[in-house]
Amino acid sequence: MIVAGQLHGGIVQGIAQALWEEAVYDDDGQLLNATLVDYLVPTAAELPNFKLDHTVTPSPTNSLGVKGVGEAGTIGSAPTIINAVVDALSHLGIRDVTMPATPQRVWKLIEEAKAR
Amino acid sequence: MITAPFDYVRAESVDHAVQLLGTHGEDAKLLAGGHSLLPLMKLRLATPSVLIDVGRLAELSYVRDGGDHVAIGALTSHHDVATSDMVATDVPLLRRVAGQIGDPQVRHLGTIGGSIVHGDPASDMPAAMLALRATFVTVGPGGQREHSVDGFFTGFLETAIGADEVLTEIRVPKVPMAGWSFQKFQRRAQDWAVVGVACVRNDTVGIGLVNMGSTSLRAAAVEDALGSGASIADAAALADEGTEPVDDLNASPEYRRHLAHVLVRRALEEASR
Numbered sequence: 263m264i265v266a267g268q269l270h271g272g273i274v275q276g277i278a279q280a281l282w283e284e285a286v287y288d289d290d291g292q293l294l295n296a297t298l299v300d301y302l303v304p305t306a307a308e309l310p311n312f313k314l315d316h317t318v319t320p321s322p323t324n325s326l327g328v329k330g331v332g333e334a335g336t337i338g339s340a341p342t343i344i345n346a347v348v349d350a351l352s353h354l355g356i357r358d359v360t361m362p363a364t365p366q367r368v369w370k371l372i373e374e375a376k377a378r
Numbered sequence: 379m380i381t382a383p384f385d386y387v388r389a390e391s392v393d394h395a396v397q398l399l400g401t402h403g404e405d406a407k408l409l410a411g412g413h414s415l416l417p418l419m420k421l422r423l424a425t426p427s428v429l430i431d432v433g434r435l436a437e438l439s440y441v442r443d444g445g446d447h448v449a450i451g452a453l454t455s456h457h458d459v460a461t462s463d464m465v466a467t468d469v470p471l472l473r474r475v476a477g478q479i480g481d482p483q484v485r486h487l488g489t490i491g492g493s494i495v496h497g498d499p500a501s502d503m504p505a506a507m508l509a510l511r512a513t514f515v516t517v518g519p520g521g522q523r524e525h526s527v528d529g530f531f532t533g534f535l536e537t538a539i540g541a542d543e544v545l546t547e548i549r550v551p552k553v554p555m556a557g558w559s560f561q562k563f564q565r566r567a568q569d570w571a572v573v574g575v576a577c578v579r580n581d582t583v584g585i586g587l588v589n590m591g592s593t594s595l596r597a598a599a600v601e602d603a604l605g606s607g608a609s610i611a612d613a614a615a616l617a618d619e620g621t622e623p624v625d626d627l628n629a630s631p632e633y634r635r636h637l638a639h640v641l642v643r644r645a646l647e648e649a650s651r
Contacts, residue, residue, distance in 0.1 A: 282565065286627055295627055307567035365565075365572075366633045 266314055269335040273312060276339030278304050280347075281362050351375070381419040388431045392517050392544055395432050399542045400519060402428045408544065409433060410453055410492035413484050414501075438491070438546060441465060447513075447549045448472075452491025457482070459490055469550050471558040471578055475506040478560075481568055491545045497537045497593065500570040502562065504531055504594035505586030509576040512550045518543035531593035556580035557649035561641040562588070565628060572628045573637040575617075577645035585645070590621040590638055600642055610650065614643035 282302040286294045295301040320327025340361065347363045348356060354375035360367060387402075389395035399406055407415060407426035410433050418424035432438070438453035441462040448468050450459060459465055460477035479485055479493070479502060493503040494514065507514075507527045514525045518540050530538045539545060562574040574588030575597075583604050585597035599619035603612065623634035 300627055302565055302569075305566060305568070364628075365563075366629050369633055369636065 265316075265331050268332045269314055270312055272333050272335030272337075273339045274304060274309060274335075275333075276336040276341075277309065277343055278302075279336075279361055280340045280343035281364070284362050284364075379420050381416075382422055382425040384419075384426055385428045386431065387428065389435065392432075392435065392438065392546060395430055395435070395544050396518055396542060398428075398430045399544070402430065404541045406430055408495075411455065411487040411489045412492075413480070413488040414492060414496040414498065432544065444549060447551050450490055450548045450550065452494075452545045452547060453489045454491070456480075456485040456488050456490060456493070460485065468552040468554050469510065471510065471553075471560060471576060472506060472550060474558075474560045475502050475576060478562070479503070490548060494548065495537055495539055495545050497531050497533075497535050499531075499534065499591060499593050499595075500589045501594070502560075502571060502574055502576070502588055505574060505588040506560070506576040507548070507550075508586030508594055508596045509578050509584040510550050510553070511584055512548055514539075514545055515547040515549065516540070516543040517546050522546075528596065534592040536593075553578055553580060557651060559645040559648035561645045561648075563637050563641060573623075573634050573641055575638070575641040575645045577642070577649045579646065579649040583646075583649075585617075585642060587617070587621065587638060587642075590618065590623045590634060592622065592624075595621055597638075597642060600646075604646075610643060610646040614639055614646060617642035 282304055285301070288294055321329045344359060344361060344363060347359050347368065351359070351368070351371060354372060355378070356371050356375055359371060387398055389398055395408065405427040407424070407429055409415060409429040409431045412433070415424060419426070432453065435453055438451040439455070439458065440451040441454060441458065441464055442449045443464060448464055456476045456479045460473055466473045476485070476490065479488060490503060493501050494507060497504065512527045514527065514530060516523050516525065516539055519542055523543070525538055532538055557579045559577045560575070562571045564571050571588045573590060576586040578584045583601050585600055587595045587597055597617050599616035600613045603616055617638040618635035621635070621638065623631045625631055629637070
């Protein structure tokens with residue numbers, strides 16, 4: 263239960279970085295989204311259910327055989343999402359999308375690709 | 379996040395509220411559910427000197443059969459609008475719009491009248507009123523007035539209601555057989571719309587736009603084009619005509635215009651099925 267919950271949270275942090283979370287500054291260095299109204303963190307409504315699986319290989323370096331697991335989800339989820347977005351846009355010649363891949367950012371990329 | 383100092387009085391009736399508005403002048407604000415006004419006060423974007431609480435006037439919380447329209451008391455909560463059988467049957471668009479505002483806590487405290495007189499172009503309810511061609515009833519020292527929704531939203535957070543008037547009733551024409559659609563583009567489920575579209579279509583069409591200018595707007599060019607026999611695709615291409623969408627962190631004006639085209643087309647397609 264603890265491991266599953268840790269993974270859920272970790273996966274969500276990665277997805278959030280890929281699609282929502284961004285500190286936006288103006289030219290004078292003023293943070294423009296300093297509250298949680300503007301700085302978007304996803305809620306349960308934005309997210310799917312997760313199906314988790316594990317490879318169980320005890321660690322040889324400690325007597326309990328335990329390993330850390332908390333951020334395992336974060337490491338994989340952000341590139342997974344961004345790679346999927348890039349793949350969906352690849353027929354337009356797009357090879358990179360800056361995180362977070364906001365709707366406006368993706369729309370702009372498509373418009374620019376069409377204009378080329 | 380703490381409000382400026384203010385005084386508080388509770389109105390015991392609509393007439394008492396009108397009288398209190400007359401006594402306290404333009405610095406007074408009516409408090410209903412408080413879910414638009416209080417956040418503004420906490421940010422000190424609003425600093426009324428007196429709050430006149432009309433929130434407990436149970437006489438203004440109702441959904442009644444008005445014959446050709448549904449009559450809704452101004453203090454009816456979004457929850458009560460969304461769960462009314464009459465609204466579901468006769469104005470299904472309104473049920474959808476009221477049922478997706480904020481979250482359950484907000485819908486139990488926020489009121490339909492409060493949302494309308496707040497006049498926020500990013501709110502969904504004013505655009506739904508435009509699509510449905512609602513009429514608003516106000517009471518002031520000179521008695522009762524009726525306002526068409528057209529011309530009611532006069533500027534950013536400004537309406538045609540007088541400083542000494544109270545909105546008492548919203549009259550929404552019944553459209554039980556009409557097609558309808560509500561399209562809301564948002565970053566997260568409980569966010570304000572980046573752009574929204576409310577649409578009703580029977581022999582005529584009504585389209586209200588959320589967040590496409592300093593007020594909620596009617597997509598008049600689209601309505602006219604459809605009236606002249608234009609296709610949905612051609613009419614939807616006029617969705618941003620006469621709009622002045624804002625630039626913010628979610629969307630540039632250009633992106634909002636694009637969203638309006640797409641969402642109006644989707645709304646018309648859904649409402650025409």
